[in-house]
Amino acid sequence: MATTTIPGYRYGQVDPSPVTETDLDLLKQTLLWTDDDTAALRRAGEILAGRVDDVLDLWYGYVGSHPHLVRYFNGADGEPDPAYLDAVRVRFGQWIRDLCTRPHDADWLAYQEEIARRHLHDKGRTDGIATTEPFVPLRYMIAFIWPITATIRDFLAAGTDDPDEVDAMHRAWFKAVTLSVVLWSRPYAPELW
Numbered sequence: 001m002a003t004t005t006i007p008g009y010r011y012g013q014v015d016p017s018p019v020t021e022t023d024l025d026l027l028k029q030t031l032l033w034t035d036d037d038t039a040a041l042r043r044a045g046e047i048l049a050g051r052v053d054d055v056l057d058l059w060y061g062y063v064g065s066h067p068h069l070v071r072y073f074n075g076a077d078g079e080p081d082p083a084y085l086d087a088v089r090v091r092f093g094q095w096i097r098d099l100c101t102r103p104h105d106a107d108w109l110a111y112q113e114e115i116a117r118r119h120l121h122d123k124g125r126t127d128g129i130a131t132t133e134p135f136v137p138l139r140y141m142i143a144f145i146w147p148i149t150a151t152i153r154d155f156l157a158a159g160t161d162d163p164d165e166v167d168a169m170h171r172a173w174f175k176a177v178t179l180s181v182v183l184w185s186r187p188y189a190p191e192l193w
């Protein structure tokens with residue numbers, strides 16, 4: 001799907017992040033990020049491009065089977081809202097593509113801050129949902145790093161016969177998801193960040 005046709009997807013059109021490119025560089029040094037990670041992530045993006053719906057089916061199955069998680073997609077009636085789940089799903093698919101391919105520049109940083117707001121102060125606003133859950137707790141944001149990482153490995157392995165390449169892509173994916181959640185944690189604890 002062309003990005004311009006994804007409702008609520010506003011990459012390149014949101015306010016700048018308070019996080020500077022210097023802050024980002026130091027974070028990436030902390031995560032032992034290398035050019036090899038950037039290259040491995042690009043390769044992962046090629047492999048995952050044709051499997052985005054399968055990845056999302058798996059992740060939505062995981063969230064849907066845990067009432068303590070799916071409640072964050074509740075509408076005003078306190079039940080999971082299919083329209084909310086569907087709207088987020090399309091942007092989640094775009095996030096997979098963006099994570100693997102977008103350069104780590106000011107636009108990327110700005111959109112990480114926007115995704116953070118959408119889990120926190122602006123939750124439900126993008127899709128006009130009157131959700132009963134005003135924010136996604138930070139503890140679940142952090143804990144999600146593992147399922148989002150563990151479940152991607154089989155998809156990566158299906159795209160190459162080289163086990164070293166699978167390891168490299170999986171490592172880069174793990175670093176990229178961790179980096180994202182670190183950036184998304186900023187508005188949860190702005191004075192401490």
Ligand code: HEM
Binds near residue numbers: 009091092118119136
């Ligand atoms: C590694 C952790 C996580 C990742 C990678 C992730 C990814 C995403 C992405 C890409 C979006 C759409 C952003 C956009 O609008 O462009 C989103 C939205 C959302 N996510 Fe997460 N998420 C994570 C943790 C969680 C957790 C733990 C929950 C709780 C079940 C959750 C619930 C939601 C909800 C409810 C929205 C919609 C927010 C809104 O109203 O705009 N997310 N997430």
